[in-house]
Amino acid sequence: MAGSALRRLMAEYKQLTLDPPEGIVAGPVSEDNFFEWEALIAGPEGTCFEGGVFPARLVFPPDYPLSPPKMKFTCDMFHPNIFADGRVCISILHAPGDDPLGYELSAERWSPVQSVEKILLSVVSMLAEPNDESGANVDAAIMWRERREEFNSIARRLVRKTLGLAT
Amino acid sequence: MESFKQNDGNRDELIIQQQRDIEKEISDSTPLVGELLPLTCLWTEYNGDDVFTAKIQDLAKKYKFIRRTRPDGNCFFRAFAYSYMEYLISNNSAYKEFQKLAEDSKDKLVELGFPSFTLEDFHETFMEVIRRVSPDNPGGYNKVQNELHKILNEQGYSDYVVVYLRLITSGKLQEEAEFYQNFIEGDFTIEEFRHQEVEPMFKESDHIHIIALCAALGAGVRVEYLDRGEGCIVKAHDFPEGTEPTIYLIYRPGHYDILYPN
Numbered sequence A: 001m002a003g004s005a006l007r008r009l010m011a012e013y014k015q016l017t018l019d020p021p022e023g024i025v026a027g028p029v030s031e032d033n034f035f036e037w038e039a040l041i042a043g044p045e046g047t048c049f050e051g052g053v054f055p056a057r058l059v060f061p062p063d064y065p066l067s068p069p070k071m072k073f074t075c076d077m078f079h080p081n082i083f084a085d086g087r088v089c090i091s092i093l094h095a096p097g098d099d100p101l102g103y104e105l106s107a108e109r110w111s112p113v114q115s116v117e118k119i120l121l122s123v124v125s126m127l128a129e130p131n132d133e134s135g136a137n138v139d140a141a142i143m144w145r146e147r148r149e150e151f152n153s154i155a156r157r158l159v160r161k162t163l164g165l166a167t
Numbered sequence B: 001m002e003s004f005k006q007n008d009g010n011r012d013e014l015i016i017q018q019q020r021d022i023e024k025e026i027s028d029s030t031p032l033v034g035e036l037l038p039l040t041c042l043w044t045e046y047n048g049d050d051v052f053t054a055k056i057q058d059l060a061k062k063y064k065f066i067r068r069t070r071p072d073g074n075c076f077f078r079a080f081a082y083s084y085m086e087y088l089i090s091n092n093s094a095y096k097e098f099q100k101l102a103e104d105s106k107d108k109l110v111e112l113g114f115p116s117f118t119l120e121d122f123h124e125t126f127m128e129v130i131r132r133v134s135p136d137n138p139g140g141y142n143k144v145q146n147e148l149h150k151i152l153n154e155q156g157y158s159d160y161v162v163v164y165l166r167l168i169t170s171g172k173l174q175e176e177a178e179f180y181q182n183f184i185e186g187d188f189t190i191e192e193f194r195h196q197e198v199e200p201m202f203k204e205s206d207h208i209h210i211i212a213l214c215a216a217l218g219a220g221v222r223v224e225y226l227d228r229g230e231g232c233i234v235k236a237h238d239f240p241e242g243t244e245p246t247i248y249l250i251y252r253p254g255h256y257d258i259l260y261p262n
Helices: A002-020 A116-129 A140-145 A148-162 B009-029 B039-046 B050-060 B075-087 B094-113 B116-132 B141-151 B155-175 B179-183 B190-198 B207-215
Strands: A024-030 A033-042 A053-059 A070-073 B031-038 B062-071 B221-225 B237-238 B247-252 B255-260
Touching: A002 A033, A002 A116, A002 B116, A024 A116, A033 A116, A033 A148, A053 A116, A053 A148, A070 B190, A116 B155, B031 B039, B031 B075, B031 B221, B039 B050, B039 B062, B050 B062, B062 B075, B062 B247, B075 B094, B075 B141, B075 B155, B075 B207, B075 B221, B075 B247, B094 B116, B094 B155, B094 B207, B116 B141, B116 B155, B155 B179, B155 B190, B179 B190, B190 B207, B207 B221, B207 B237
Parallel strands: B221 B247
Antiparallel strands: A024 A033, A033 A053, A053 A070, B031 B062, B062 B255, B221 B237, B247 B255
16 A cells, blocks of 8 residues: 555655746655655745745655645744644645534545645645634634734744744 | 634544544454355344344345445445456456446546546556456456455555545536536535545445446446335335446445345
8 A cells, every 4th residue: 555655655746846836845855755745835925924935744644645644834833724833734634524623614625636736735825814713723813813913923023034034 | 703613633633543543443354345255144243133134034035145345434435346347357348348438537537627647546556457357367257356356455456446436426426517416415515525525535425426426337236225124125226227237235324235146
């Protein structure tokens, strides 16, 4: 089974290298282990995360792509859909039925025809448009909804931090 | 503020993990597709219960054997694949027709909007399995049947076959969305139903899955319903109605196994 997972991950890596989506770089941490990837995600333009480069880890299960990977930001993040420890909480990372936060019916879910690229693109849209209905970080969700300026300034500080600039 | 749910994601993940562990325990103790067993082996499961004893007796007039599948939410698709391919091994012209249909199915799915890149792997594996169970392969029926049994018990191959049948089913629902929308309960759109209930692994099948898959492949399925309902006769249903079945399944609430007619 791990054979087909490996084949698929290698194909996805190749595809992402040949034709990378804008603002996303991703690949295995080391050539010996295709089941752990690092990704760099550029904060979407026109949002409070613009200019930042956010690193994350993806860990793939042995039965990938039947089951989805897990994803975790490895930098400081403050966002309604990211847990305090960096874990990303969006619907495409879950099969239907695995419902930590009761996603909407229409939300995009994991299935074997999804891909790393689809996940990372969803994460970019999540950065641009947080879903404050499913709060992985309740403080961030409340602040995003009620004190947007304060939220934006925290985000801008995180952006500077990812670039190694003084905050 | 009511819509905020204070949530400890770690606890939820523990629950999901526990569910996974239970599933794993079930799967480790049941082969994906089991050996041929006499139908009357069902008696032992119902421990002399009158209703079930009478119904199994009724069923035994028509069927000699049963072959169990793993109860992992994929049982309908796996049972379908096994039973249909078993039929194709003994029917060369139906095999050829199916091989052609399967070959062409990828382009059709891409036309329907499935991503070609991720579809490819499943299609290739599906075609490889079909080649390996060709009635033209040397050794005759028994040898090819053994090969089928072996492949569909190899997790990697077996699950990829299930994925591909799920995609074909989903494609059919999409192709005739207007028709299938009538069968869907609740507020689901066809689109949501496909992504939530058809394409993901381990999601159980309903009539609509059976109807769509049969329609897509031009196959006929007879399902015998063994439950606690009234009477001592087992009710059967043919999909699509009026078609001569080539696949026989037994349904007990929540699970499908394969039947072998006399």
